[in-house]
Amino acid sequence: MQSDKQSSSPVMRILQSISDASLIPVLAILTAVILGGIIIKMVGGDPFLAYKGLIEGSLGSKKALSETAVWATPYIFAGLAVALAFKGGLFNIGAEGQLAVGAVFSALIGYALPEWLGFSLPIYIHLPLAIIIGMLMGGIWAGIVGALKAYTGGHEVINTIMMNYIALNTTSFLLNGVMKDKSPTNVIARTPLIAESARMPAIFDGLRVHWGFVLALLVAFFIWWLLNKTTLGFEIRTVGANPDAAQYAGINVKRTIILTMMLSGMLAGLAGSIEVTGLNYRHELGFSIGYGYDAIAIALLGRSHPLGVVLAALLFAAMRNGSSRMQFLTQMPVDLISVIQALILLFVAADAIIRYIYRIKSKGERVVLTRGWGG
Amino acid sequence: MKKLYYVMAMLIVASMILAACGTPATEAPAATEAPAASATEAPAAAVTQEDCAKPEVFCVGLVSDVGKVNDKSFNQSAWEGVQQAQADGVADLVQFIETSDAKDYAKNISTFADSGFDVIVTVGFGLGEATLAAGLQYPDVKFIGVDQFQAWQYTDDKADDSANVTGLNFPEDQAGFLVGALAAMQSKSHKIGAVCGTDVVPPVWRYGEGYKAGAAYADGMNSTTTEVFVVYHSDVGFDKTFTDPEWGAQTAKSMMDQGADAIFGCGGVTGNGAITAAAQAGKYAIGVDADQYLTLPEAAPRMLSSAMKLITPGVAQLIAAAKDGTIVAGNFTGTAGYAPYHDMDGEVSADVKAAMEAINAGLLDGSIKTNVSPAKP
Numbered sequence: 010m011q012s013d014k015q016s017s018s019p020v021m022r023i024l025q026s027i028s029d030a031s032l033i034p035v036l037a038i039l040t041a042v043i044l045g046g047i048i049i050k051m052v053g054g055d056p057f058l059a060y061k062g063l064i065e066g067s068l069g070s071k072k073a074l075s076e077t078a079v080w081a082t083p084y085i086f087a088g089l090a091v092a093l094a095f096k097g098g099l100f101n102i103g104a105e106g107q108l109a110v111g112a113v114f115s116a117l118i119g120y121a122l123p124e125w126l127g128f129s130l131p132i133y134i135h136l137p138l139a140i141i142i143g144m145l146m147g148g149i150w151a152g153i154v155g156a157l158k159a160y161t162g163g164h165e166v167i168n169t170i171m172m173n174y175i176a177l178n179t180t181s182f183l184l185n186g187v188m189k190d191k192s193p194t195n196v197i198a199r200t201p202l203i204a205e206s207a208r209m210p211a212i213f214d215g216l217r218v219h220w221g222f223v224l225a226l227l228v229a230f231f232i233w234w235l236l237n238k239t240t241l242g243f244e245i246r247t248v249g250a251n252p253d254a255a256q257y258a259g260i261n262v263k264r265t266i267i268l269t270m271m272l273s274g275m276l277a278g279l280a281g282s283i284e285v286t287g288l289n290y291r292h293e294l295g296f297s298i299g300y301g302y303d304a305i306a307i308a309l310l311g312r313s314h315p316l317g318v319v320l321a322a323l324l325f326a327a328m329r330n331g332s333s334r335m336q337f338l339t340q341m342p343v344d345l346i347s348v349i350q351a352l353i354l355l356f357v358a359a360d361a362i363i364r365y366i367y368r369i370k371s372k373g374e375r376v377v378l379t380r381g382w383g384g
Numbered sequence: 385m386k387k388l389y390y391v392m393a394m395l396i397v398a399s400m401i402l403a404a405c406g407t408p409a410t411e412a413p414a415a416t417e418a419p420a421a422s423a424t425e426a427p428a429a430a431v432t433q434e435d436c437a438k439p440e441v442f443c444v445g446l447v448s449d450v451g452k453v454n455d456k457s458f459n460q461s462a463w464e465g466v467q468q469a470q471a472d473g474v475a476d477l478v479q480f481i482e483t484s485d486a487k488d489y490a491k492n493i494s495t496f497a498d499s500g501f502d503v504i505v506t507v508g509f510g511l512g513e514a515t516l517a518a519g520l521q522y523p524d525v526k527f528i529g530v531d532q533f534q535a536w537q538y539t540d541d542k543a544d545d546s547a548n549v550t551g552l553n554f555p556e557d558q559a560g561f562l563v564g565a566l567a568a569m570q571s572k573s574h575k576i577g578a579v580c581g582t583d584v585v586p587p588v589w590r591y592g593e594g595y596k597a598g599a600a601y602a603d604g605m606n607s608t609t610t611e612v613f614v615v616y617h618s619d620v621g622f623d624k625t626f627t628d629p630e631w632g633a634q635t636a637k638s639m640m641d642q643g644a645d646a647i648f649g650c651g652g653v654t655g656n657g658a659i660t661a662a663a664q665a666g667k668y669a670i671g672v673d674a675d676q677y678l679t680l681p682e683a684a685p686r687m688l689s690s691a692m693k694l695i696t697p698g699v700a701q702l703i704a705a706a707k708d709g710t711i712v713a714g715n716f717t718g719t720a721g722y723a724p725y726h727d728m729d730g731e732v733s734a735d736v737k738a739a740m741e742a743i744n745a746g747l748l749d750g751s752i753k754t755n756v757s758p759a760k761p
Contacts, residue, residue, distance in 0.1 A: 066495075072491075072494075076491055079487070080487075196509055196584070196585045196586065197509065197510060217490075288487060289487065293486065295450065295486055295510075296485075296486050296487065298485075329484070329485070330488075330491075332484065333481050333488060333491060333492050333495055334495060336480075336481050336482060337433070337479065337481055337495050337496075337499075338433070340479060340480070342452070342482070343482050343484050346484075
């Protein structure tokens with residue numbers, strides 16, 4: 010993002026670049042909220058009461074804030090996963106499947122490892138192990154797609170979608186079969202509860218927000234550091250911008266593609282692992298449905314910048330979380346939230362609409378040679 | 385910049401205009417929400433959510449499972465039960481929250497509990513644990529769990545006993561028994577079939593086995609011999625057991641090829657596929673859970689009846705019991721029934737109708753037993 014104004018201090022420059030980058034998303038959100046209000050009115054509701062409910066339900070109390078953080082946690086991880094892949098010129102639609110793989114393995118380590126070993130583990134070994142195994146399996150799952158892309162040219166969009174089917178159906182098979190909770194009254198496809206030693210503690214008593222949220226913020230910072238301050242990050246961005254130039258510059262493009270997909274998959278796997286170890290204490294079919302797809306929206310809205318992803322994830326989390334209270338107050342269908350989210354996404358993806366409505370000139374953008382979405 | 389203000393102003397004006405003319409035009413989109421909206425808005429003028437904290441105001445909240453209160457099935461039947469309680473003058477205010485993600489179960493329940501609601505109805509097995517946990521957290525609130533089996537009642541451990549959670553369960557075997565008897569009496573080929581979800585799920589097993597038992601009972605009454613085909617989805621796949629209409633249709637067709645002329649579909653969309661195929665072939669279709677004549681128009685013209693869980697009266701009855709304090713924590717067994725014959729009324733003889741009423745009465749007073757075990761042994 011080039012600025013045509015030359016700002017004096019570095020602080021001003023950073024602020025300028027932030028406002029440049031956030032202009033379109035903020036206007037998109039605003040427009041979507043106004044349009045959403047019109048839709049609410051048209052179906053016979055009270056838009057002000059609805060938005061009041063949305064805000065109260067997501068920010069109005071300690072409990073509401075805690076639940077928003079709970080919702081945001083997987084969104085941040087999965088959003089980062091998609092954003093990182095975008096930066097590397099790859100479109101990871103497979104976060105949904107990688108997330109499921111991560112969740113299944115974390116749950117397996119969580120409940121079965123003490124049985125296999127015959128003794129219980131301390132939390133400082135068991136919990137990290139459950140998280141790391143889930144993360145690694147998510148990484149391997151996505152790495153397969155990366156390898157297919159690097160060595161055979163198989164397109165990652167097709168392959169991640171296909172791998173989603175494999176992951177979700179295998180998960181379903183396992184949760185209905187060998188991994189199913191065997192207690193006699195259970196009829197749901199879900200694993201047994203994980204051991205106490207594999208559970209992430211809550212931050213505050215009585216609230217569900219857990220240390221996974223803090224971890225998500227730390228990981229977001231780490232990804233920013235990785236992309237902007239390390240050689241690997243530079244390689245990822247260069248391959249994303251122009252693989253031919255990257256090759257010419259001596260970057261191992263194949264290796265970078267595989268690594269990018271693996272890192273992306275690890276982040277998505279973490280999203281699943283943290284849901285299991287921090288929130289649900291088990292994996293259940295139907296939990297986490299759609300997070301991988303919401304993550305694409307979050308990465309786009311956050312313009313693939315880690316800070317943007319965190320903010321977009323918090324916004325989506327607040328909307329999802331606040332929707333219960335909105336419905337409680339207005340008895341409107343919760344699907345309205347999906348409509349508003351879709352509008353935001355539409356305006357961000359097709360930013361020409363927003364530029365047209367608000368008469369924003371594109372500021373001397375370069376001719377873009379990328380095939381990525383990173384921007 | 386000036387243009388931007390124009391645009392903003394235009395948007396605001398446009399929203400006002402649309403808002404103004406939007407109100408009378410609400411009928412079409414609001415139609416699907418009609419049962420919810422009409423019931424909540426009329427009395428809301430008198431009683432609001434703020435009043436629920438007062439002891440004299442009796443408020444009932446419903447938390448759906450992932451799904452809508454107009455799903456023409458489970459959630460809707462339960463919601464109609466709640467509305468029934470309001471129509472009967474039991475409840476002063478009724479409201480629902482539709483769950484969109486399983487992790488919101490606890491939050492949605494506590495949204496009602498924190499607002500001083502007196503009874504909270506949670507729909508579906510999936511909410512069972514969240515409901516029990518909420519029962520501990522909110523000892524003053526009565527909870528009604530539809531299709532939530534309260535296992536603690538049968539354990540020796542007294543510590544896990546709940547004081548305020550009542551599970552509303554149904555004798556699916558009796559519902560299956562009723563339609564099994566009906567199918568056997570109506571069948572001309574004396575061959576009938578049932579296409580079900582997985583028999584690992586106890587209610588599905590009870591439906592299927594009850595169907596067999598009912599057919600056998602009818603045979604005993606009329607000295608006929610009816611061949612009953614019952615196929616469960618278990619052998620085919622795992623996750624698709626309730627969502628495999630193609631398999632349901634195929635299975636129903638192969639049963640009809642063998643001569644079956646009445647098909648009972650028990651198991652979600654899988655069963656719907658089976659009975660739709662039966663209806664298209666001009667055979668008798670028999671629905672499940674709710675009166676599927678109303679919910680499955682494809683099969684409605686040939687819908688003989690449906691094996692019903694009477695969720696609506698069960699919920700209304702428990703809410704009334706909660707109000708007068710007679711509700712008991714633990715399992716409450718609702719009643720099973722069978723749906724009206726609707727378009728097939730002319731094909732059911734008076735004798736069969738009388739026999740069905742006798743069987744229903746026998747099941748209700750216990751003089752007829754299905755002898756079906758609660759779960760697959």
